[in-house]
Amino acid sequence: MKDSRAIVFLKGALLCGAVVLYLWSLATPPGLVAAVVGTLGAALVAHRLEDAKLRLLSWVVLGAGLGLTGQLAAGVLSAFGSFLPPWFTLMTADALVLGLTTFGFFLALRLLSSRWHVFSIVELAVVVGAVAHAFADHRHMRIHQPRFLSDWAWSHGIEPEPVLSVLGVTAMAVSALLLLRASRARRLLAMVALFLGGILVLLLGEQPRLDVPKADELGVRSNNSDDDQNKNDDPKNQNKRNKPPEPIAIAVLHDDLPETDVLYFRQAVRSKLVGDRLVEDPSGTFDSDVPTRFPAGSPVQVQTPQVPEFHRKLHTSMFLLVDHAQLFGVGFPEALTPVPNPNPRRFVAAYDVDSQFLIRPIERMLGRGTVPAEWSPAQRAHYTEYPPDPRYAELSERLVRDVDPRFVGDDVVKALAIKQYLEKEGFYSLKDKTLEGSDPVAQFLFGDLHGYCVHFAHAAVFLLRSQGIPARVAIGYGVQTQQRGAGSAVLIFANEAHAWPEMFIEGVGWVTFDIAPERSDEPPSPHVDQDLEAALGELARKPPPDTLEDSTPFVIPWALLGFGSLALVSGALVLAFGVKLVRRFGRGSHRRVYRAVLDALSDVGQPRRYGESREHHAQRLAARAPSFVPLTSAHLALAFGHDDAQARAQVDALARATRQELRRSTPFLLRLAGFFNPVGWWFTR
């Protein structure tokens, strides 16, 4: 099953397109041209060699050798071509490397796929991968990238994702050409079916969702697993380090943003001591100020202990891009209300959050107690319990011993002393996310103090509790406000997952008491892509489709479809009859006269069969139209011999006779059907 030359060119063009997409931003123009020439040349040479009894391993080695030769030649040119202009050396080396490498690679690949069909899958993957590579910027929910595509889509009132999806389907459908063999019929039908099937999949299927960030062993979610982190230390995986963080939610602020360095989006709290670590309280007795349930239909309200004098009410709308088991909101959420999802294909959940936001600095809370008198002993014990390791108390005692004598006994000052110690002595590093042993917090605190937010939060909570200060660990996201834009939308990324301590201050409520170590080996977090933030914010603010004021239910335009189909069919019929008439009354050339007779035969279901010679056709119909035999002979004689007026006149006469004979020998109904048959001529051979 050898491909026709047209198919070879098409496949070569597909592979060339893939090469261009891969190399567009990497290669010099001569290099790009050489790569295209090499790819097309490889396709043609492989086609020539398809019938040869090849030793494929030899050709694969030859292909690899060509690639290496290109590298070698480019190296030699660079090393010894100092007398040449640098631009010439660069471009020639590029052309040599890319031309020979692509030629060798695609020659081997094409030969392999001509022998084993499974390698056609590799070719398909190369082409689809090239298209995906060209549009790779859109990944990780960066819907505003690539710019040319998103700008075009938004300027036409459509979102970029469907365009990208259609591109993916088209790339797959077109690349499927690489799977087809020349002898396979109905190629076009296959491609169209595949394309339409793909569009159907798009319509019925869902868009990809990002994975829920994994929780580490201490409960903080992150999009960097330990394995990834370890890999990132490897210089070979530096590109993975450059992998942009995943956006997981967008928060739309309906009020002015309060003055703060970090916006804390609390998701859960851990206050119950189990062994050597804190877990969420499963009893539901404590932490009742933290909403744990999704507001299905009706709002979820919690009793908040936050005192209004120290807080400001904030109203925000949250739009989750990634599924979360527990919802989160800025500050101290006290009410969650479901809202219509403006874009169900993009957002997995949408809800409003009413929360309290602390607006006073902690220094203004000096002198306040930390354990309210109204707390029950159980509540007091719950929030002040810490591991039975005496070192916690010893350390905290040592830390609070040195405070200003004016503030001795002030719990807030004690807390600040602990915070100061941890910030000064601690070293923030994500490399130490896992700790061996049974008590990772103790290992961290009484070890080298190298750790990450979970360690610091737990250590602070245990030290505070050892001083009798109620504290708990909050888990959620901490968004640096300096890194974000000026808009009212706040984009939250998975890498902003955070854990921080909360301490209770009488007359204030729970206070965020985050530890910010002074030393760190982590690079500063990159600036938030403001375009992405703005784009997602815009999408989140759009009213949901079913609440659009001017929206009307979609009605299939049957009348339009009916008239359109009728017009199409009528037009096709008029065209077909037009062609039939033109061909039927063709005069002049013997070919036209003969073709008109053939059309008449086709109309009554007697076309020349596939593989049948003209003479056999005539003989087959000799009983019905005896004149058709001499007509065919005369036509062939004219076609292969000299054309003269006498012979043409003979053909005209024979054609008339044939038609008369055909009329006589064909039943009336069949003749009638033939008369109205608009496409008989289509089957004339």
Added chain:
Amino acid sequence: MVHTTSMRQFTARLRRLFPLRVGALVLLLIALGVVFLWSSKEADFLLYPAGLVAMGLVGACALLVTFGTLALRAEVKKLAAGLPESLETLSATGTGFRFSGLRGWPLLDVSLSWVAPSGIEVGLETIDAQLCEVVTAKERGRYTRVVRRFTVDDVFGLCRVSFDVAWDAALRIAPAAAKQGAELAAGRAQGETLANPAGRAEGDLVEMRQYAHGDSMRHVLWKVYARTRKLLVRMPERALSPGPVSVAFFVAGPDDEASAGAARLYVEAGLLGADLLFSADGVSAPARSARDALEQLVDSKVQRARGGDALDDMASQMDPARLTSCLFFAPPVDGPWREKVVGFVRRHQLDASIIIGVDEGGEAPPPPSRLQSWLFRPDETLDVARPTLGKLRAALEAEGLPVTVLHRGTGQVL
């Protein structure tokens, strides 16, 4: 061993019935990885639908091929064998077996092959919207059962299912006759000691002697008597061989189809008669007619491993004293048959010659260069006998047996 073979057959059957080919499995694996691992990790809106389409493609092809196979099986099970009684090797012949070939099914292709008998090339021609079987046999033989293998695959080459359907039908495949040229060999086989086969068995009346009592008046030469007044009568010439004196024998062996074709030309040339017989491996009684001889040729295929065994049986069927010459049609590949033929000729002191038929003519191509042999595999389609034919010819001629190599397609003596 039996267990291994049956297990292998069972595995092969399972493989034929499992629709997904390796390419489909690889594509499915990649698509699953893209959809469930890559896209959820990278939120790739382009590869995700492409992966879904790939999965859908494999699934659709598998479903289409499976249901198409069921439909085709239901159709062909109802059909008759549609076989002619006889076929001839090397010529494409329409058998009359026709079926719809899943014409209305999108993206499906149907192909047909023969499992038994083997060595049959099968093509399909579309006539009147039906697929018609055209077969080209490579080997002669006689069969009572034909097993056809129908293969349904999709146009992307991702899925394929094959199933076999058997028909009990008598089929005889005769070897294609060589083109002319064999008379040359036949003429050589007729020695001077042979009577003209067109003459009468008791000889012609050509000699004269004096009339004696009891001679028939019809044999008196009255014209001689009128001239010389001597009463002479005509007497028959002494017949040298009133019984068969020469025999042509077909030695079955590997790659013997071309030799069978040469033998067919010989037996159909009208040379067989009372004193020229034909025999082939697998039978003991020599044939005296072209029809019987052709049937012997057809049946001799199964004797390839025992080529030359029937020589002694044949000799025992005739008077050894009258067996004076023998013409052998031998395979182009050396084997145990050579010793048997040489021994037979020596034992009976025959005037013997050998005709070897080949389908590949001319000089063998020059051996490939080192670069060529590194890049290209040797051409396995070339006649396997060609490289060893020269040695065989030399070995036979060294035994005193003249050898004629005849090219079946052209009739040329090589």
